[in-house]
Amino acid sequence: MNPKAEKPQGLLSIGEAATHSGVPAKTIRFYEEAGIIKPAQRGDNGYRVYGDGDVQTLRFIHRSRALGFSLKDVAELLELYRNRERASREVKKLALQHVAALDRKIAEMTNVRNTIAGLAEKCHGNHRPECPILEELGAMPKSGLAGMNKGTGARA
Amino acid sequence: MNPKAEKPQGLLSIGEAATHSGVPAKTIRFYEEAGIIKPAQRGDNGYRVYGDGDVQTLRFIHRSRALGFSLKDVAELLELYRNRERASREVKKLALQHVAALDRKIAEMTNVRNTIAGLAEKCHGNHRPECPILEELGAMPKSGLAGMNKGTGARA
DNA sequence: ATAGGGTTTCCCCTTACTGGAAGGTCAAGC
DNA sequence: GCTTGACCTTCCAGTAAGGGGAAACCCTAT
Secondary structure, eight states, X not given: OOTTOOSSSXXXXXXXXXXXXXXXXHHHHHHHHHTSSOOOEEOTTSOEEBOHHHHHHHHHHHHHHHTTOOHHHHHHHHHHHHXXXXXXXXXXXXXXXXXXXXXXXXXXXXXHHHHHHHHHHHOOOSSSSOOHHHHHHHHOOTTXXXXXXXXXXXXX | OOTTOOSSSSOBOHHHHHHHHSOOHHHHHHHHHHTSSOOOEEOTXXXXXXXXXXXXXXXXXXXXXXXXXOHHHHHHHHHHHHOTTSOXXXXXXXXXXXXXXXXXXXXXXXXXXXXXXXXXXXXXXXSSSOOHHHHHHHHOOTTXXXXXXXXXXXXX
């Protein structure tokens, strides 16, 4: 006898599936509604019932999301995961696209970060009203960011 | 001999304000509705009318947004901008908070980027079905990302 | 029997817009 | 005068990815 044999065979409620997968119950329902996962089986009481495979899938989704893949990407990855005939080329392509997108975002954010840090550095930040940050936000050249965000700088 | 002296004194329609400020007309209305800017004056025909100061404000908002400040932040910056008695300390604080937030996000994204790039490198990406990316997404230890990167995971 | 927890559906809130539909206005062209 | 087209107005819906909370049902324990 199993020391903790509750249900016939790894049949979990949505809450249990949530704790085992890391995906909140509410989010699991959302994924179902959004078509990311198939509608769960229902028990006699109408409750959703999840098996080990379902939990596995949820963890897959959880990790993919944690890596920043969009739900659209996740759906695609999931498809490729289930459908092993699909070539790994597809997966790699998706991953590399994501890396490229991340590189772009990181570069942009770094740029912005340095711009703001540069402005903040020039603001003495005391009780006096003068603040170069506001000055520059209010009077930057029309081109917006174009001239100011190179390196740490923001030379006006 | 202004080549384009149409209106009495820099009185612009919403479309003109849009082109001069870089903020789309639709977004200007949205800002008004959201309380970021005060309701514009109206002409006899009910059209919104903008003056130079309004356009200035819109550009301020545009640049602040381009630097990644949230609308809530922008409202605050705008308040400080108009209300010069406010100390520059406030502004600097807001800017440095934003820099810190950017630093966190950049670090997290870099982490994720390296994780994915590492996985992609191990995937030969040919026509064969085996793909370590899928393998690892599907079978990582329960703790999720814990073993592979340092970030808390990119929960938005 | 009653309390408590978990589950169900439902709808609204978020951020910062963007798109579209239905209708009013205005200047130009014929 | 009439039409066309480019504006403008309002309101409604939708996006990504859920979170919050209500009202009702179910199950278990005391």
